[in-house]
Amino acid sequence: MAGRRRGRLSVWRFITLRLLQAIPVILVVITATFFLVRIAPGGPFDSEKPVTREVRAALEAQYRLDLPLHRQYLSYLGDLARGDLGPSFKYSGRSVNELIAAGFPVTAELGLYALLVALVVGGGAGIIAALKPHTAQDYLPMSAAMIGICMPSFLLGPLLVLVFGIHLDWLPVSGWGDISGDKVLPSITLGAAYAAYIARLGRAGMLEVLHQDYIRTARAKGLPQWQVVLKHGLRGGLLPVVAFLGPAFAGLLAGSFVVETIFQIPGLGRFYVQAAFNRDYTMILGTTVFLSVLIVLFNLLSDILAAWMNPRLRAQYGRH
Amino acid sequence: MPSALFSALPAVAIALLLSACGTGESNVVSGNRDGILHYGNGSEPQGLDPHVVTGIPENHIVRALFEGLAVKNPYTLEPEPGVARSWDISDDGRVITFHINPRARWSNGDAMSAHDYVWSWQRLLSPAMGAEYNYMLFPVKNARAFASGDITDFAEVGVKALDDLTLQVTLTERTPYFLQLMDHYSTFAVHRPTVEKFGGATNRFTRWTRVENMVSNGAFRLKEWLLNRRIVVEKSATYWDRDRVRLNGVVYYPTENVVSEERMFRVGQLHYTQSVPLDKIPVYRQMPDSPYVQAPYLGTYYFLLNTTRPPLDDVRVRRALSLAVDRDKLNDTVLMGTVVSAYSITPPDTLGYYPPKLFGHDAQRARELLAQAGYPGGAGWPGLELTYNTSEDHRKIAVALQQMWQDTLDIEVSLANQEWKVYLDSVTQMHFQVARRGWIGDYVDPNNFLDLFLTGGGNNNTGFADPRYDELILEQAPRAATRRERFAIFHAAETRLMQQMPIIPIYTYTSKHLIHPSVRGMPSNLMDSLNLKYVWLDRQWQADGGGG
Numbered sequence: 001m002a003g004r005r006r007g008r009l010s011v012w013r014f015i016t017l018r019l020l021q022a023i024p025v026i027l028v029v030i031t032a033t034f035f036l037v038r039i040a041p042g043g044p045f046d047s048e049k050p051v052t053r054e055v056r057a058a059l060e061a062q063y064r065l066d067l068p069l070h071r072q073y074l075s076y077l078g079d080l081a082r083g084d085l086g087p088s089f090k091y092s093g094r095s096v097n098e099l100i101a102a103g104f105p106v107t108a109e110l111g112l113y114a115l116l117v118a119l120v121v122g123g124g125a126g127i128i129a130a131l132k133p134h135t136a137q138d139y140l141p142m143s144a145a146m147i148g149i150c151m152p153s154f155l156l157g158p159l160l161v162l163v164f165g166i167h168l169d170w171l172p173v174s175g176w177g178d179i180s181g182d183k184v185l186p187s188i189t190l191g192a193a194y195a196a197y198i199a200r201l202g203r204a205g206m207l208e209v210l211h212q213d214y215i216r217t218a219r220a221k222g223l224p225q226w227q228v229v230l231k232h233g234l235r236g237g238l239l240p241v242v243a244f245l246g247p248a249f250a251g252l253l254a255g256s257f258v259v260e261t262i263f264q265i266p267g268l269g270r271f272y273v274q275a276a277f278n279r280d281y282t283m284i285l286g287t288t289v290f291l292s293v294l295i296v297l298f299n300l301l302s303d304i305l306a307a308w309m310n311p312r313l314r315a316q317y318g319r320h
Numbered sequence: 321m322p323s324a325l326f327s328a329l330p331a332v333a334i335a336l337l338l339s340a341c342g343t344g345e346s347n348v349v350s351g352n353r354d355g356i357l358h359y360g361n362g363s364e365p366q367g368l369d370p371h372v373v374t375g376i377p378e379n380h381i382v383r384a385l386f387e388g389l390a391v392k393n394p395y396t397l398e399p400e401p402g403v404a405r406s407w408d409i410s411d412d413g414r415v416i417t418f419h420i421n422p423r424a425r426w427s428n429g430d431a432m433s434a435h436d437y438v439w440s441w442q443r444l445l446s447p448a449m450g451a452e453y454n455y456m457l458f459p460v461k462n463a464r465a466f467a468s469g470d471i472t473d474f475a476e477v478g479v480k481a482l483d484d485l486t487l488q489v490t491l492t493e494r495t496p497y498f499l500q501l502m503d504h505y506s507t508f509a510v511h512r513p514t515v516e517k518f519g520g521a522t523n524r525f526t527r528w529t530r531v532e533n534m535v536s537n538g539a540f541r542l543k544e545w546l547l548n549r550r551i552v553v554e555k556s557a558t559y560w561d562r563d564r565v566r567l568n569g570v571v572y573y574p575t576e577n578v579v580s581e582e583r584m585f586r587v588g589q590l591h592y593t594q595s596v597p598l599d600k601i602p603v604y605r606q607m608p609d610s611p612y613v614q615a616p617y618l619g620t621y622y623f624l625l626n627t628t629r630p631p632l633d634d635v636r637v638r639r640a641l642s643l644a645v646d647r648d649k650l651n652d653t654v655l656m657g658t659v660v661s662a663y664s665i666t667p668p669d670t671l672g673y674y675p676p677k678l679f680g681h682d683a684q685r686a687r688e689l690l691a692q693a694g695y696p697g698g699a700g701w702p703g704l705e706l707t708y709n710t711s712e713d714h715r716k717i718a719v720a721l722q723q724m725w726q727d728t729l730d731i732e733v734s735l736a737n738q739e740w741k742v743y744l745d746s747v748t749q750m751h752f753q754v755a756r757r758g759w760i761g762d763y764v765d766p767n768n769f770l771d772l773f774l775t776g777g778g779n780n781n782t783g784f785a786d787p788r789y790d791e792l793i794l795e796q797a798p799r800a801a802t803r804r805e806r807f808a809i810f811h812a813a814e815t816r817l818m819q820q821m822p823i824i825p826i827y828t829y830t831s832k833h834l835i836h837p838s839v840r841g842m843p844s845n846l847m848d849s850l851n852l853k854y855v856w857l858d859r860q861w862q863a864d865g866g867g868g
Contacts, residue, residue: 042741047374048758050748050778051452054468058450062524092367092524094547102547161583173583176549261577264584266548270576279741 011307015300022296029292030080030285034073037284044089044279063089076285085286090278096286103268104290106176110186110259110267111252117191118198118248123241125195126202127229130237133207141199148196157189157262174264186263190256194248198241206237239310246302250295346588347571352838352857355568360575360584362594364548368529370505371444371451376760377594381572382505384553384852385536389418389437389487389502394851395843397671397764399499403432403509403537403560404487413494418487423560426511427534427541434481436509442474443515444506449522453506456762459495493798496806497765504762511535539565539853548574566841566856585611585834591857592842593834598713601656604834611834614658615844619760619829620665620769623706623721626753627822628783631702636693638821641754643679643686644728645721647826654716659827664818665759666769666810667828667846673766673807676815683728690729698730707736708756709743717826718756747781757781760829764846766810767797773817784822789813837861 045051045059060066064075079086085096125141132138164185165173172182209215210233218228257269268287275283347358365378370386373379390399390407404418424432441460444451445467458464461478465471478490491498501507514535519526527533534542539561540553554569556562573590575581578597584590596604596612604612625632625641632638647661660668664675679685687697695701706722708714715737722733733754738746746752759779761768770793771777775785792813800806831848838861841854 040741041745042739045452046741046744046748047452048744049374049452051450052455052468052778054447055450055452055454058447059452061448062450087525090366091364092369092372093526093529094367099547158579158583166583166586169587172589173587174580174589178549262580264573264575264577264580266546266574270548277740 011304014307015304018300018303022293022300025296026289026292030077030289031073033285033288034076035069037279037281038069040279042279044281046279063087080289085289086282088275088280088283090275090280090283096282099271099283100268100286100290103266103271106265107253107256107260107267107269110176110183110190110256110265111249113183113187114189114191114194114252114256115245115249117187118194119241121191122195122198123202123238125199126241127206127234127237129199129203130206130210131229138203142203145196145199148192148199151192153189153193153258154262156192157185157259160185160189161262174262176263176265176267182263186259186265189262190252190259194252197244197248201240201244202238205240206233209233209236212236235309239306242309243302243306245305246298246300247295250291250298253294254291348588348591348836348838351571351591352859352861355566355857357567357570357839357852357855357857358589358591359570359572360581360590360593361551361572362574363576364574365551368534368542368545369524370508370510371440371449371453372524373505374452377572377574379505380850381551381553382508383503383538383850384540384570385534385538385542386505386508386510387538387559388504388508389420390499391503391851392500392847392849394841394845394849394854397500397845397847397849399502402502404502407499413496414491416489416491416498417482418489420485420487421560422485424537425558425560426537427556427558428511428514429558430511430513430535431484432509432537433484434487435484436512437487438474438479438481439512439521440509441479441507442477443510443521445474445477446522450524451506453504456501456504456506459491459493459498459501461490461492495798496803497763497767500763500765509537511537540570543569550574561853564853567852570852582834585836590834591836591839596832596834598656598658601658601832609837611836613833613835613844614830615848616660616667616669616846617760617829617831617848618667618670618764618846619758620662620667621659621717621756621758621826621829622662622665623824623826624747624752624755624757624782625822625824626750626755626783627820628750629753631693631695631704632753634693635820636689637695638824639679640686640689640693640729641725642821642824643682643689644725645824645826646681646724648681650717650720650724651827654720655827658832659830662825662828664814664825665772665823666766666814667761670761670766670769670846671764672803673810675766676811676818678815678818686728690731695729695731698732701731704731704733704753705736706733706754706756707738707743707746707752709740710737714756750781750783754824755781757823758829761847766807766814767793770810770813770817773822782822784817784820786816786820789816792816 045056064072088094088096088099091099125145129138129141161173164171171184172179175182177183215228215232218232256267257273260267260269271283272287275287351358361380362377365373365381366375367373368382368385370382373382387402389402389404391402393400403420403424405421406419408417420432420434426432441457443449444454445457445463447467447469454467462471462476466474466477480488482488514528514533515521518528518533531542531545539556539559541556543554544552551572552569555565555567559565575584575594578595581593582597582600585593601612604610625638627633651657651659651661663677663679666673666675668674706718708718718735722735725731725733747755759769759772772779773784774780774793775790792809797806797809800809831844835842838858840856840858842850
């Protein structure tokens with residue numbers, strides 16, 4: 001009882017420590033982004049038809065760009081501390097908070113479905129391959145995984161659309177939540193590359209575990225194959241996959257831009273990339289800060305999950 | 321058994337995902353039945369406030385929601401009544417009196433008045449507003465002085481409400497294209513009580529354009545606005561000419577990716593696309609009843625030459641470069657015949673005006689000119705850099721030019737691509753030798769192209785300076801009594817421009833759309849301008865058979 005208690009406390013300490021470590025990381029991200037976007041040539045009010053000096057001055061005053069750079073930086077940090085990411089330069093009358101609130105749920109949902117696709121397809125393929133290594137049952141799914149890793153989403157997406165959207169006419173070619181079934185193709189497209197990674201990670205993990213003594217013991221006890229694999233093998237075998245999940249989900253969120261563009265999905269990724277092209281300073285900063293916080297959180301989450309699944313790691317944290 | 325279970329897993333997962341399918345009725349079919357036009361609009365608008373926005377996608381939606389004093393007829397591009405039932409122009413062309421239609425209403429039922437325009441134009445011109453298109457009203461007396469803060473009393477600006485329904489506008493000088501500007505969204509009226517209620521006249525950060533707040537005066541009213549997803553407008557019940565509006569609504573899609581947009585059209589999700597992927601054009605052209613519609617557009621694609629730096633400070637070098645370009649070949653090969661070769665800046669048939677054509681493709685003459693300039697056969701050529709903004713289409717053209725110059729003149733030209741904002745910076749600062757440029761007209765008049773090259777003009781960017789040219793454009797053209805006389809002056813000016821060749825014109829743009837055969841009343845015109853009042857959807861079309 002005492003031991004468990006001590007262990008749990010340490011987990012909290014571990015989380016707190018990691019969160020504290022995250023603060024300087026995020027500050028560096030904010031500072032670097034803030035100054036980098038200002039250094040980039042061109043500004044938010046440059047356009048093919050240049051505006052008059054008076055108009056530019058008025059715009060800069062409305063967006064506080066007339067202040068010295070360090071004062072802009074400090075006032076941005078001040079606003080940020082209050083959770084205010086400022087007004088968008090591009091979308092007049094909209095705040096960055098509002099734009100993120102509109103785009104993020106869509107991107108998160110897409111990321112979640114893609115992750116599900118990746119886990120089910122990739123995890124399944126990895127386990128199947130590990131059961132009979134160096135046979136067709138191994139090579140087939142692993143070759144498919146290799147193709148999945150190599151095939152970029154800007155190729156896979158249009159291919160899927162061509163086959164299932166246009167030729168077979170089974171699924172909508174674009175949109176998100178407008179026509180039933182329009183979420184299927186984007187989720188598969190985004191999930192495919194991750195499914196491939198998970199298949200390879202899962203196979204490697206399962207192979208290692210299935211050669212462990214305790215698996216042999218389980219087999220020797222006469223347990224049926226599926227029980228050995230699902231009850232004993234899975235927990236250890238999928239550890240590398242779990243460690244990969246945090247960064248993968250963060251990557252899905254940040255990298256969904258291509259899929260969002262192909263399928264006309266109103267997610268955060270499109271806003272993010274458009275903001276960079278438009279020099280929408282506040283929007284670039286806002287999305288960068290938001291995504292870096294998410295990435296830090298997801299890494300932490302997958303560390304905790306991995307520790308919970310791995311008794312050896314749990315013991316290690318307990319010692320601190 | 322167990323391994324079979326596992327092999328089935330991915331298949332089961334896919335089957336589960338697919339189970340929610342069946343695409344059902346297409347937008348085109350339901351749209352034709354309900355009178356709803358599904359419109360690919362290119363991108364998410366930056367906003368819907370007519371005095372704030374500046375882009376083409378914004379223009380499409382704002383002109384559905386609002387209406388100007390006079391609007392362009394989509395067939396002739398000549399002005400016809402909008403909010404103003406009629407107008408009188410004084411003999412010297414300087415005073416225009418608009419008579420507001422007494423039936424003109426805001427979408428909340430308020431009557432429109434001349435005072436709406438006085439207040440709205442003051443808003444547009446207020447220095448604090450920072451309206452990028454405020455120069456649209458600069459022909460109005462003292463408007464420029466008010467916008468730059470030189471005068472602060474708006475009463476001195478040439479716009480007066482003589483009574484509720486009479487608006488008198490005084491111009492600095494005769495401006496034949498002024499009526500056209502009344503169909504530009506920057507000159508539209510906004511609803512004063514609404515704008516003031518949500519944050520004041522010159523505040524750009526207000527919520528007055530949101531669905532729940534917006535009051536507008538056009539044929540349609542805002543119904544739904546989902547960011548990066550769609551904007552829906554519905555027929556307005558208060559619009560003065562509502563009996564002529566045949567559509568019940570329009571859905572605008574932010575179709576940023578042209579390839580995705582084409583796919584949406586192909587499966588019947590769109591009636592109309594904003595553009596067409598270049599490699600799909602030959603396929604669509606060969607279709608019977610092709611939905612592909614191409615027409616000349618009021619824009620010119622050209623290259624800026626920095627005349628302040630050698631070797632381009634020599635007019636012979638500039639002319640050699642321009643003569644060495646085979647525009648027709650470029651159009652036929654790289655551009656698949658989708659443009660019109662251009663030899664000057666103003667697009668042909670700009671309200672009946674045709675620009676001079678002083679030269680054509682002439683390799684022999686180009687070589688002679690280059691030799692005269694001191695680079696016979698390319699000997700001693702100091703090198704040249706061509707700058708363009710990153711885009712596959714611009715790259716193809718730049719490479720073709722590079723090749724033509726190499727083959728014809730035996731000279732080296734290097735290519736530099738720059739990201740859009742970097743490129744804009746280079747052009748404005750004149751940090752380039754040759755730079756790609758495009759200009760799209762705001763109104764149909766040669767002046768809109770020719771005033772680019774006034775000495776020191778913000779869009780000149782070439783160092784071209786010719787006092788005689790300035791005089792023709794600024795002094796003589798405005799005094800011309802007839803359109804014909806005025807066009808003759810423009811022709812003389814444009815001839816001077818092309819003799820000096822500070823630019824290399826390449827082609828006149830074309831508008832390229834896929835338009836579903838059920839869409840009617842949407843003629844092609846030089847402005848690519850759509851008047852939704854004329855548009856209707858043919859319900860019978862489906863009966864003739866045919867899918868998407």
